[in-house]
Amino acid sequence: MGRKIKADTTNDIGEDVDAVSNTDNGDAPVTMPEVTTAASKDERIEQTHEQVLEDIMHHPDLVNPLDDTRIYVKSSFTKDSKRLKGDKHEFDYDVVVLGAGPAGEAAAMKLAKSGKKVVVVDPREQVGGNCTHVGTIPSKALRQSVFNLINFRRDQMFTKAMDYHQVPLNIVLAKARQVIQQQVNTHTRFYERNQVEVIHGWANFIDKHTIRVEIDENTFETITFNKAIITVGSRPYRPDILDFDHPRVFDSDKILQMDYVVKKIIIYGAGVIGCEYASIFTGLGYKVDLINNQNQLLSYLDSEISDAIAHDFRQFGVVIRSNEEIDYLETYDDYVVLYLKSGKKIKSDAILWSNGRSGNTEGLNLEAIGLTANSRGQLKVDDTYCTEVENIYAAGDVIGWPSLASAAYDQGRCAAAFMVGDRDAEPVSSVPTGIYTIPEISCIGKTEQELTDAKVPYEVGQAFFKHLARAQIIGERSGVLKILFHRETLEILGIHCYGNHASEIIHIGQAVMKCNATLEYFVNTTFNYPTMAEAYRVAALNGLNRVF
Ligand SMILES: Cc1cc2nc3c(=O)[nH]c(=O)nc-3n(C[C@H](O)[C@H](O)[C@H](O)COP(=O)(O)OP(=O)(O)OC[C@H]3O[C@@H](n4cnc5c(N)ncnc54)[C@H](O)[C@@H]3O)c2cc1C
Numbered sequence: 001m002g003r004k005i006k007a008d009t010t011n012d013i014g015e016d017v018d019a020v021s022n023t024d025n026g027d028a029p030v031t032m033p034e035v036t037t038a039a040s041k042d043e044r045i046e047q048t049h050e051q052v053l054e055d056i057m058h059h060p061d062l063v064n065p066l067d068d069t070r071i072y073v074k075s076s077f078t079k080d081s082k083r084l085k086g087d088k089h090e091f092d093y094d095v096v097v098l099g100a101g102p103a104g105e106a107a108a109m110k111l112a113k114s115g116k117k118v119v120v121v122d123p124r125e126q127v128g129g130n131c132t133h134v135g136t137i138p139s140k141a142l143r144q145s146v147f148n149l150i151n152f153r154r155d156q157m158f159t160k161a162m163d164y165h166q167v168p169l170n171i172v173l174a175k176a177r178q179v180i181q182q183q184v185n186t187h188t189r190f191y192e193r194n195q196v197e198v199i200h201g202w203a204n205f206i207d208k209h210t211i212r213v214e215i216d217e218n219t220f221e222t223i224t225f226n227k228a229i230i231t232v233g234s235r236p237y238r239p240d241i242l243d244f245d246h247p248r249v250f251d252s253d254k255i256l257q258m259d260y261v262v263k264k265i266i267i268y269g270a271g272v273i274g275c276e277y278a279s280i281f282t283g284l285g286y287k288v289d290l291i292n293n294q295n296q297l298l299s300y301l302d303s304e305i306s307d308a309i310a311h312d313f314r315q316f317g318v319v320i321r322s323n324e325e326i327d328y329l330e331t332y333d334d335y336v337v338l339y340l341k342s343g344k345k346i347k348s349d350a351i352l353w354s355n356g357r358s359g360n361t362e363g364l365n366l367e368a369i370g371l372t373a374n375s376r377g378q379l380k381v382d383d384t385y386c387t388e389v390e391n392i393y394a395a396g397d398v399i400g401w402p403s404l405a406s407a408a409y410d411q412g413r414c415a416a417a418f419m420v421g422d423r424d425a426e427p428v429s430s431v432p433t434g435i436y437t438i439p440e441i442s443c444i445g446k447t448e449q450e451l452t453d454a455k456v457p458y459e460v461g462q463a464f465f466k467h468l469a470r471a472q473i474i475g476e477r478s479g480v481l482k483i484l485f486h487r488e489t490l491e492i493l494g495i496h497c498y499g500n501h502a503s504e505i506i507h508i509g510q511a512v513m514k515c516n517a518t519l520e521y522f523v524n525t526t527f528n529y530p531t532m533a534e535a536y537r538v539a540a541l542n543g544l545n546r547v548f
């Protein structure tokens with residue numbers, strides 16, 4: 001594909017449009033926010049190319065767990081595919097989507113179904129974004145393999161028959177690679193079926209209606225569009241004091257390529273990623289030092305749940321070091337030494353740095369469109385997911401909260417709905433927490449601390465898994481479901497669950513809360529038996545017994 005610079009011959013009116021072009025009558029959009037002649041625009045594009053050249057040549061490495069077993073999905077995407085017959089576009093596309101993660105995919109599907117001509121740009125050879133390749137999917141598949149391993153080791157029937165040997169992470173990851181592959185296949189078909197074109201390359205802005213796509217070092221393509229949505233996601237935050245090229249220094253992307261066995265590992269950062277990996281590593285039999293810069297694990301959780309996970313971690317041999325901060329790290333061929341500001345030093349086989357993420361906005365040349373990201377590379381959007389530039393939207397990790405795949409998908413779809421003029425779309429506001437430690441944690445609504453601070457007269461209903469028939473049958477005896485409710489109105493205010501299947505169990509409560517049903521729903525409704533869902537009935541009765 002050769003470098004292409006398009007002259008814009010129709011750009012001559014200078015008004016603005018509210019919705020994207022490309023309606024059924026096939027008319028070209030009536031307006032354009034910027035007025036340039038073809039010649040002057042070419043000149044400007046040439047200049048901007050030179051300005052951004054340096055930036056775009058320095059992209060972060062993309063870790064691809066499929067590297068060893070790379071799949072090439074047959075694609076029917078062609079640059080010239082015309083999904084809308086008879087339309088005259090003054091731009092190449094109605095909308096360009098930057099990034100093929102959950103936010104980008106959801107936006108692209110909604111736009112395509114609304115009749116828009118859409119192109120998605122992503123540097124990976126496969127769709128799915130960081131979510132599929134290095135984030136949610138591999139980490140959850142890995143967790144499942146480790147979970148199976150733990151159950152296998154607990155079962156005397158198997159352990160008597162077989163020796164358990166420690167296996168390197170990348171071998172355990174074999175299952176994860178299969179899941180990634182299946183996910184890529186599934187999502188590729190979504191793009192194909194909706195005739196959404198995908199271009200593989202790094203995108204950056206030339207102006208508010210033009211991007212440049214770096215296909216490879218020598219090949220660039222210029223694309224014009226009416227509107228754009230930035231869904232470039234995030235990457236692990238890497239502080240300068242660590243050398244991530246060292247074979248014993250990892251972040252959550254690089255850890256998926258660990259190909260040797262360790263006995264001990266330091267996890268620096270006790271956020272969601274740090275805690276999930278603490279479960280994974282202890283499950284694999286590693287000794288874990290978990291460094292937390294706060295005084296409580298996952299301090300935004302209900303403190304009873306946070307205490308429960310800390311207790312279970314300690315039972316599994318995790319050493320939790322709270323209120324600590326890195327001073328520096330020494331790296332050697334076969335070990336690392338972490339020096340903490342408190343004076344402690346910890347020797348380990350490797351370190352996993354899991355202390356936050358940054359939005360992938362660095363290489364986008366945002367200056368060209370008058371946008372600035374914050375210090376964490378994130379963009380500000382309004383309630384319609386529009387940035388400060390009226391034809392540029394953003395969704396997913398790149399806008400910060402809540403930085404979850406679940407929400408990214410809904411944000412992308414919702415942003416697209418606003419882009420096509422659907423004013424009834426609802427921005428994402430309430431998101432459940434689902435943390436895949438072993439056991440899982442999931443919650444929605446207020447915590448006890450929040451309700452106490454707000455002086456809300458609430459009561460608690462609890463169900464311990466060890467008392468449920470289903471939990472006894474499947475051997476999941478550790479766990480609790482807590483329902484917080486208003487003691488006068490019986491309104492459900494918060495639901496907190498600790499134990500395996502928590503991330504599924506929570507959705508029953510979420511649905512009931514969304515329908516504004518009270519605690520009585522759980523006692524007036526017959527549940528299947530034996531089920532984990534029965535925990536709701538048990539917890540509701542337990543809570544009602546406290547009301548007088
Ligand atoms: C280890 C880990 C575990 C996680 N577990 C969970 C979980 O269990 N549940 C959950 O809900 N969330 C989880 N998350 C968070 C979840 O993965 C993210 O919230 C989600 O991936 C965000 O989706 P996104 O569409 O915003 O972007 P991403 O998935 O980050 O995709 C963005 C895409 O944009 C591309 N891109 C970057 N720069 C450019 C450019 N210049 N031009 C074009 N394309 C570009 C990237 O290559 C990438 O493919 C986890 C994250 C991590 C790291």
Ligand SMILES: NC(=O)c1ccc[n+]([C@@H]2O[C@H](COP(=O)([O-])OP(=O)(O)OC[C@H]3O[C@@H](n4cnc5c(N)ncnc54)[C@H](O)[C@@H]3O)[C@@H](O)[C@H]2O)c1
Nearest residue numbers: 237271272273274354355356357358376402403434435436
């Ligand atoms: N099960 C899940 O839902 C799941 C699992 C894993 C990851 N995630 C998502 O991944 C994200 C990252 O998780 P995490 O555990 O790495 O970190 P985190 O977001 O929990 O933050 C850990 C610490 O790093 C700091 N930090 C964050 N970004 C920073 C930056 N750019 N520069 C400096 N400090 C920064 C934070 O203030 C915090 O003290 C979370 O926001 C979470 O939503 C979700």
